[in-house]
Amino acid sequence: MEQIPTPVIPGHVSEEQTCPHNIFTLSPESDITEEMSRIQENMPDIFYNPTPQLDRSFTKGAWVITSHAMAKEVLSDPGTFSSVGISGFAELVNLDYDLMIPIDIDPPLHPKVRMMLREYLSPKAVAELEGDIRLLARELVTKAKEKGSCDFMLDVAQIFPTQIFLLLMGLPMEEYHQFLEWEADLLQPDPNNIQKTIDAIMSIVDRVQRGFEEKRKNPGNDLLTMLVNAEIDGGPISEELRTGLGFNLFVGGLDTVINQLSWVFKYLAEHPESRQKLRGNPEAITLALEEIMRTHSVLTTRRFATKDLDFHGVRIKKGDSVELPFMAINRDPEAFECPMNIDLERKPNRHVGFSFGPHTCIGMHLARLEMRILVEEWLEQLPEFHIKEGEKLTFHAGIFGLDRLPLEWD
Numbered sequence: 001m002e003q004i005p006t007p008v009i010p011g012h013v014s015e016e017q018t019c020p021h022n023i024f025t026l027s028p029e030s031d032i033t034e035e036m037s038r039i040q041e042n043m044p045d046i047f048y049n050p051t052p053q054l055d056r057s058f059t060k061g062a063w064v065i066t067s068h069a070m071a072k073e074v075l076s077d078p079g080t081f082s083s084v085g086i087s088g089f090a091e092l093v094n095l096d097y098d099l100m101i102p103i104d105i106d107p108p109l110h111p112k113v114r115m116m117l118r119e120y121l122s123p124k125a126v127a128e129l130e131g132d133i134r135l136l137a138r139e140l141v142t143k144a145k146e147k148g149s150c151d152f153m154l155d156v157a158q159i160f161p162t163q164i165f166l167l168l169m170g171l172p173m174e175e176y177h178q179f180l181e182w183e184a185d186l187l188q189p190d191p192n193n194i195q196k197t198i199d200a201i202m203s204i205v206d207r208v209q210r211g212f213e214e215k216r217k218n219p220g221n222d223l224l225t226m227l228v229n230a231e232i233d234g235g236p237i238s239e240e241l242r243t244g245l246g247f248n249l250f251v252g253g254l255d256t257v258i259n260q261l262s263w264v265f266k267y268l269a270e271h272p273e274s275r276q277k278l279r280g281n282p283e284a285i286t287l288a289l290e291e292i293m294r295t296h297s298v299l300t301t302r303r304f305a306t307k308d309l310d311f312h313g314v315r316i317k318k319g320d321s322v323e324l325p326f327m328a329i330n331r332d333p334e335a336f337e338c339p340m341n342i343d344l345e346r347k348p349n350r351h352v353g354f355s356f357g358p359h360t361c362i363g364m365h366l367a368r369l370e371m372r373i374l375v376e377e378w379l380e381q382l383p384e385f386h387i388k389e390g391e392k393l394t395f396h397a398g399i400f401g402l403d404r405l406p407l408e409w410d
């Protein structure tokens with residue numbers, strides 16, 4: 001039986017600042033726009049949610065922010081709102097080094113690591129992958145088309161970013177089934193079998209470390225080789241840091257893209273007129289993707305307070321967790337006109353779906369490229385498609401995404 005944690009309201013939080021609503025446990029059939037409207041209309045910009053999340057090792061409630069401006073304030077100030085330990089992975093497997101680097105680290109190490117990674121994930125660097133990414137996309141869409149119908153999640157969304165990760169890291173493409181398995185155990189954990197998640201983490205760590213060994217013998221033009229040769233402050237980086245970087249690149253680049261694509265293709269399947277406008281128009285696709293990311297932001301992150309402070313009328317204590325559900329934040333009426341409307345031509349669109357401040361997603365150029373290419377290739381081969389009739393779509397929280405997306409076409 002799944003254990004429901006007991007909500008606890010700590011002494012420094014008042015009843016009025018507490019809202020039981022838990023964004024992570026929305027009913028899988030709920031209407032997201034309705035839920036986000038309810039949050040934006042009824043919840044304060046910051047409130048305390050006393051119910052701990054079920055996933056990983058978080059056992060306390062947390063402050064939740066729904067204001068775009070406040071979120072930016074928190075995300076820009078690592079001195080007050082730290083990232084150390086936010087992923088919870090190292091704690092879960094009892095490792096004495098950080099496993100999600102750079103997500104789980106603060107200055108002074110964080111900017112040095114970012115600097116090291118930046119050139120490999122810059123717009124120029126990822127543009128060089130465009131040809132290979134397009135081939136993978138085209139092949140997947142062709143295979144799906146031949147079937148006459150597909151579960152977009154299983155047949156396309158899960159495979160595509162996994163193959164791109166293997167390409168980027170310089171690992172054999174045939175391994176994608178194994179990586180998909182580990183990824184599922186890691187990111188959609190079974191609360192009744194936490195050992196499965198731990199085993200998946202350790203298998204990924206092991207595969208990444210074996211990858212370093214392989215690249216020492218046979219270097220390539222890939223990220224694993226870059227990590228093998230990486231230096232900080234004029235000296236080689238430690239094996240732990242290298243492992244944490246390999247692990248974060250794996251976790252960061254897979255489920256995010258997979259789930260984001262689920263919302264993009266659900267929207268396209270339901271809007272023939274948008275498909276028509278976007279087909280053959282990469283600029284329009286680029287804008288449209290930003291809007292779907294705004295209204296259907298897949299991630300929620302957190303920070304831990306490094307000291308006691310008064311923050312916009314609430315008392316935050318050292319160690320308190322501050323949660324940032326980007327989907328709610330990106331629907332803040334103070335920041336976006338008609339925030340619940342999906343306007344594929346919205347400009348400017350200053351959403352924080354890739355976060356904000358020093359930890360802003362370093363893979364965002366790659367993510368945008370992957371998603372644009374897949375939409376281009378799909379619309380080219382399959383301009384007409386719809387959700388299979390009679391299907392009731394459900395989604396999972398944690399990293400928001402559809403469980404299945406059965407599509408069909410004539």
Ligand code: HEM
Nearest residue numbers: 102103252253256257260299301354355359361362363367
């Ligand atoms: C649509 C797809 C993606 C979304 C929505 C997304 C979202 C995010 C967000 C919100 C953060 C910051 C979390 C925080 O502030 O605590 C982040 C960080 C990160 N992402 Fe992504 N991401 C995506 C794709 C990717 C890809 C493809 C890669 C792989 C290259 C990647 C690698 C990373 C890394 C390494 C970080 C840590 C950056 C740091 O801590 O400085 N992401 N991502």
